[in-house]
Amino acid sequence: xxxxxxxxxxxxxxxxxxxxxxxxxxxxxxxxxxxxxxxxxxxxxxxxxxxxxxxxxxxxxxxxxxxxxxxxxxxxxxxxxxxxxxxxxxxxxxxxxxxxxxxxxxxxxxxxxxxxxxxxxxxxxxxxxxxxxxxxxxxxxxxxxxxxxxxxxxxxxxxxxxxxxxxxxxxxxxxxxxxxxxxxxxxx
Numbered sequence: 309x310x311x312x313x314x315x316x317x318x319x320x321x322x323x324x325x326x327x328x329x330x331x332x333x334x335x336x337x338x339x340x341x342x343x344x345x346x347x348x349x350x351x352x353x354x355x356x357x358x359x360x361x362x363x364x365x366x367x368x369x370x371x372x373x374x375x376x377x378x379x380x381x382x383x384x385x386x387x388x389x390x391x392x393x394x395x396x397x398x399x400x401x402x403x404x405x406x407x408x409x410x411x412x413x414x415x416x417x418x419x420x421x422x423x424x425x426x427x428x429x430x431x432x433x434x435x436x437x438x439x440x441x442x443x444x445x446x447x448x449x450x451x452x453x454x455x456x457x458x459x460x461x462x463x464x465x466x467x468x469x470x471x472x473x474x475x476x477x478x479x480x481x482x483x484x485x486x487x488x489x490x491x492x493x494x495x496x
Contacts, residue, residue, distance in 0.1 A: 311357075312358070312435070312483075312486075314354060315351075315354055315358075315483075316480075316483075318347055318350055318351050318354060319476075319480075321343075321347055322344060322347050322348075322351075325340055325343045325344055325347070326340070326344075328340070338394075341394050341395050341396070344395075345387065345396055345399070348396075348399070348400055348403060349383070351403070352376075352379065352380070352383075352403045352406065352407070355407050355410060355439070356372065356376045356410075358435075359372055359410045359413075359414070360372060362414060362432050362436070363413070363414075363417070365417065368413055368417060371413060372410065372413065375406055375409055375410070376406070379402060379403065379406040382399075382402060383399050383402065383403065386398065386399045386402070387399065397450040397451070397453045397454075398450070398451060400450045401446075401447050401450035401451040404442075404443040404444075404446055404447050404450065405443070405447055407439060407443040408440060408443040408444050408447070410439075411436050411437075411439055411440035411443065411444075412440075414432075414436045415436070415440075418433070429489050429492065429493065430489065431486035431487070431489045431490045431493070432486070433486075434482050434483070434485040434486035434489060435482065435483060435486045437482050438478070438479040438480070438481070438482025438483050438485075438486075439479065439482075441475065441478060441479055441482065442475050442476060442478070442479035445472075445475050446472045446475055446476075449468070449469055449471065449472040450472070453465075453469060456468055456469070
């Protein structure tokens with residue numbers, strides 16, 4: 309939990325990269341997408357480390373590592389066939405499915421041990437809930453982005469995709485709740 313500040317750093321770097329691409333028309337798309345794809349890989353690695361600290365059961369750790377290796381293998385295959393300097397939203401969608409599976413592992417473990425944990429005051433619960441909210445709801449936007457752009461006018465598809473940004477904001481509100489729980493636990 310003490311290294312959780314790294315996640316917003318990745319998010320800020322992704323946002324700066326996107327804003328630079330929108331503001332500066334001369335900002336090369338190849339650089340933007342290369343940076344985005346590398347940061348998305350860091351994002352998945354961050355969540356693997358986060359969940360490795362949350363899961364204490366050896367079987368859960370094996371599931372986490374197995375899922376991560378399979379996902380990273382598919383991602384590397386995807387990056388080989390789709391250059392790193394192009395938008396690769398399908399891989400982001402795959403990563404979000406993987407993170408959703410991590411969250412489901414967490415919830416399964418949590419609900420097996422409900423009587424022994426106070427989930428309302430546990431920061432990891434709020435972090436995982438925010439992540440689950442984002443990953444499960446954003447998968448359709450990333451996976452269907454090409455379809456939406458081909459079947460709908462550009463302004464409609466961009467507005468539909470903007471919903472994913474609203475979902476990201478809500479995810480960070482859950483992260484703020486986890487921070488508040490951390491502060492309250494430290495005061496107690």
